[in-house]
Amino acid sequence: MKVRKVIIPAAGLGTRLLxxxxxxxxxxxxxxDVPTIQFLVEEAKAAGIEDMLIITGxxxxxxxxxxxxxxxxxxxxxxxxxxxxxKLVESTTNMGIRLFFIRQSYPKGLGDAVSLAKDxxxxxxxxxxxxxxxxxxxxxxxxxxxxxxxxTHASTLAVMKVPHEEVSKYGVIKPSxxxxxxxxxxxxxxxxxxxxxxPSDLAIIGRYLFxxxxxxxxxxxxxxxxxxxxxxxxIDHMNKTQRxxxxxxxxxxxxxxNKFGYLTTNIEFGxxxxxxxxxxxxYIINLGHQLEGKK
Numbered sequence: 001m002k003v004r005k006v007i008i009p010a011a012g013l014g015t016r017l018l019x020x021x022x023x024x025x026x027x028x029x030x031x032x033d034v035p036t037i038q039f040l041v042e043e044a045k046a047a048g049i050e051d052m053l054i055i056t057g058x059x060x061x062x063x064x065x066x067x068x069x070x071x072x073x074x075x076x077x078x079x080x081x082x083x084x085x086x087k088l089v090e091s092t093t094n095m096g097i098r099l100f101f102i103r104q105s106y107p108k109g110l111g112d113a114v115s116l117a118k119d120x121x122x123x124x125x126x127x128x129x130x131x132x133x134x135x136x137x138x139x140x141x142x143x144x145x146x147x148x149x150x151x152t153h154a155s156t157l158a159v160m161k162v163p164h165e166e167v168s169k170y171g172v173i174k175p176s177x178x179x180x181x182x183x184x185x186x187x188x189x190x191x192x193x194x195x196x197x198x199p200s201d202l203a204i205i206g207r208y209l210f211x212x213x214x215x216x217x218x219x220x221x222x223x224x225x226x227x228x229x230x231x232x233x234x235i236d237h238m239n240k241t242q243r244x245x246x247x248x249x250x251x252x253x254x255x256x257x258n259k260f261g262y263l264t265t266n267i268e269f270g271x272x273x274x275x276x277x278x279x280x281x282x283y284i285i286n287l288g289h290q291l292e293g294k295k
Contacts, residue, residue, distance in 0.1 A: 001124060003049070003146045004049065004051055004126075005051045005053070005120065005121060005124060005127070006044045006049045006097075006126065006142070007054075007055065007117045007120070007127070007128045008040055008052065008053070008131060009110055009128070009130065010025065010056050010057075010060060010131055011056055011104035011113055012057075014026030016258045017029065017257070017258070017259060017262065024059075024062070025056075025060045025062050025063055027060070027131045029262065031134070031254075031256065031266055032266060032269050032270050032273050032276065033273075036131055036256050037054075038066070038092065039134045040134075041099075042095075043135065043141070044097060044142055045096045046140045046142075046143065047127075047140050047142040047143035047146060048143070048146070049097060050097065051097065051100065051120075052098070052099050052100065053120045054099065055102055055104050055113045055116055056103050056104070057107065060103075063101075066092060067092060067095065070089065073089060074086060074089060077089065102117070102120070108227065109223070109224075109226075109228025109229040109231075110229075111218050111228070111229030111231040111233070114210075114214070114231060115219070115229070121212055121215075125209065125211050126209070126210055127145065127208065127209050128207070128231075129206060129207055130206030131206070131256075131257075132256055133205050133207070133253060133254070133256075134254040134256060135207070135251055135253050135254070136251055136254075137249070137251030138251075141158055141249055141251065144158075144247055144249070145158060145207060145208075145209040145247055148245060152243070152245055154211065154244065154245055155208070155209060155210045155211050155238065155243075155244045156183075156208075156209045156244070156245040156247055157204055157244070157246055158204070158205050158208070158248075158249045159184075159204055160202070160203060160205050160249045161201050161203075162203040164195055167194075167195055168195065168198075169192065169203075170192065170203035170204055171189055171190065171203065171232035172190050172192075172198050172199060172200060172204070173190075173199070173200060173202050173203075173204065173246050174186065174187045174200060175187065175200060175202060175246065179245070182247060182248040183245055183248075184245060184247075184248065185245065186245065188236055189232050189233075191230055204232065204246075205249060208231075208235075214235070217234040217237045218231075218234045254269075267284070271284075
């Protein structure tokens, strides 16, 4: 069965980026001039996804507004003959994907958010994309997972090698065998292990492709000590009854979910921006000279 649907959980509180996220959806924080969540929609479109469900929560209405039309703004831009800006604004209304929205009333964890999409999925395979991760590769990461599914017809999640001392920030896999280059059978999944307990340095990053059986595992998953339903635990439970694969991603990943990652992502994307890259590069070079002088 063709993979046609994507889920983006976007109901999180964004506590790692406070105070900016106190009154603003973290998914709407810009990378230079593009909201973070738009990069995910563009990746899904490039992969051939047709339908997308964005799971929002309190204070996340700007996400819906961003992908809606703004007739007043469009009229002003048209009357002032700002054709490039008008085209830019209109492009965010017509993203080429059907968008749907549902609210998660209480922050009960990623697993709970995914479970809300059961009716939307309707017994089809689907992709989950997390907003903290922006990826760049010749073949979009979402498409890589879809290509693997065409061969295996099994759930597959994206992993990436991380420094061993950082494994406690992630869910980590214990691979059992490599079925083909970069695709692993997985023995078990561990949520945020200590470096001493980690079975590998292959950490789960924000792209998953699931068969609908994940909902059965989520339905029986008990909350953790913090009262949240952990998606990684549900994946580990499902892996006991059907194969779950891991695709190692070797492209570029940007983590925008913390302040340092958000800042460096803006710098790197600024260096790729046609209007800013030359001026920004010169500024960074001059700043580097100043910092060297202070040493």
